[in-house]
Amino acid sequence: MPNLTLPLADARRLGRELFTAAGAPPDEAALVTEELIEASLMGLDSHGLLRFGEYANWAREGRVKPGAPAAIVHETPTTAIVECGLNFGQVSAAFMVNLARHKAAAAGMACVVSRNCGHVGRLGAWPQKLAEQGFLGLAFANSTRHGHWVTPFGGREGRLATNPLAYAVPTSGQPLVMDMSTAMIAEGKIRMLMHQGKPIPPGAVIDADGRPTTDPQAFYGPPHGWILPFGGDLGYKGFGLSLLVEIMGGLLGGFASTDHGRHINGFCLLALDPDKFCGRARFQELVDDLAAYVVGAPPLAEGGQVVLPGQLDFRTRARRLAEGLPLPETTWRQIEQAAAALNLDLGWARVGFAHRLS
């Protein structure tokens, strides 16, 4: 079955119509659409157009509350806890980016944490926005207990989510954007491998009895298995990093890891202003110098090269901006179903697709 390619303008209209029909104010619909499109552009398809249908369903079902205002429930010049009201995570995260940026510009640094935050999507997007304005940004995202697929090192049952962390740093060109899970693999990726009939990379998961497996079926059971923390034999490092994400993303804001929240992510954003250290110009010069130095290492593999965090994603972005966004047939079907449930006519889009399919 051929995959579709969606021009950017069509994707934009599609998302806005869908989320508006699902109850989002136009500005929020536009914001969520842009962030999902941006994730697809950067090659992170699992956090891109794939989510259009799911997000629309969530809003229709009341799991997400479009229009819910963000409210600062606790605040100091450098810190804040933001009640997100179960709005789209992107709406909340964008609010928190602005808050962190203003605080860091005034106070040198800031740390902002969420309560009742939705799915923030591509985690690296948020520190990236800080870096694009000259700040050093770090982000942490935990999940509520239903997402606890990942074992603590040495354990045989999940106690943590895949708990990603991300950071971004300004350079004279595109920022460095690092975005990594503290687990060996994302649950969504295992699902994808199962659908493709492919094995899971060795050392990433165990079955319900604690035995290593590469079989997605053995992983999903029932009874289902668990994902291991990042690091293999050194997995105590991934576990330790995951605990840090849990503490920053969940605990600082007052949420217990053992609670079952209605939200999705606990989100924490840290911003530092290089102007309050060695100075913005000097800092950027030093990051450029570091980037050139590491990229200048001879490649380990013939024809290989050292790439900076985010560099491949920015290349994908340039290509997809020109070529359009890939849209698997199944994703399109889900979007159609979500639209139908909202009595939304996507006739214009379907025609476009049929044309491209022929």
Place this chain on the structure above:
Amino acid sequence: MPNLTLPLADARRLGRELFTAAGAPPDEAALVTEELIEASLMGLDSHGLLRFGEYANWAREGRVKPGAPAAIVHETPTTAIVECGLNFGQVSAAFMVNLARHKAAAAGMACVVSRNCGHVGRLGAWPQKLAEQGFLGLAFANSTRHGHWVTPFGGREGRLATNPLAYAVPTSGQPLVMDMSTAMIAEGKIRMLMHQGKPIPPGAVIDADGRPTTDPQAFYGPPHGWILPFGGDLGYKGFGLSLLVEIMGGLLGGFASTDHGRHINGFCLLALDPDKFCGRARFQELVDDLAAYVVGAPPLAEGGQVVLPGQLDFRTRARRLAEGLPLPETTWRQIEQAAAALNLDLGWARVGFAHRLS
């Protein structure tokens, strides 16, 4: 050859006499001694008594400048750059801990970075001190170019040091203390394995031609090989974390990764006050809850258990407090040589050792 065991009181007198003879003011000699002893107590022997002789030599040779005052060269309410004057890294780090703590208590959070800092020893010690006073602490330490043993992911030449990061979080008992290298193995550990005639764990290093090896001799050459970033096939994560350490530990303070400094570590300390978030009591309650939850996971291996970051080190500490500090014969010989070069009579200690050897 039997290893010696040194009572705590003897270790304390030994370090103080040695560092005072090497030119350190009594308070600095005591501080450095306590930190090295603490590292040995916690089981991190590579950063403990092993360093007594080396540190004394460094001070005698002028590589370390005992008594050099720490000077704040740039400061805002939340940030500071501290000129450490090439004093012992422990003296500088202790100064920076106090500075970060006071700033964080007043402003909610703080980030303090070093210039011309010596070897800070056990990295986890510094956030641990913050956690013991109720703060959440993070620390990063890079090294100057001579320490660039670690390849960027996909590269065949060192561009970064083993760049550790550490954090500590208060609980109602001992704090969580995570202390990890962002590389697969420390260079010092490879040296130890070579002396023991043991192989390097697979996947940790390459030889000068970029081939994987487990042979310490092939690693040291000449020409010498390189250490891989933490993570194996997912080593881009270790590389990304290492870049973060480099940026926080070196670049923020204004030091270029491509420069050859006379110092050893670039040190960065971040402190957050939970009272400016969900409140100190609530935060500690949540960390306790999380700790109990993860430790409650059934063990993966028969008879195993999940342990929290730092937990094994605190157990070692309790044991060694009772049993004394292990002191390999070779370490004692180095201390004797360092003392001889300083015309320091360690007669009292030698007698003690002979007694224990018999």
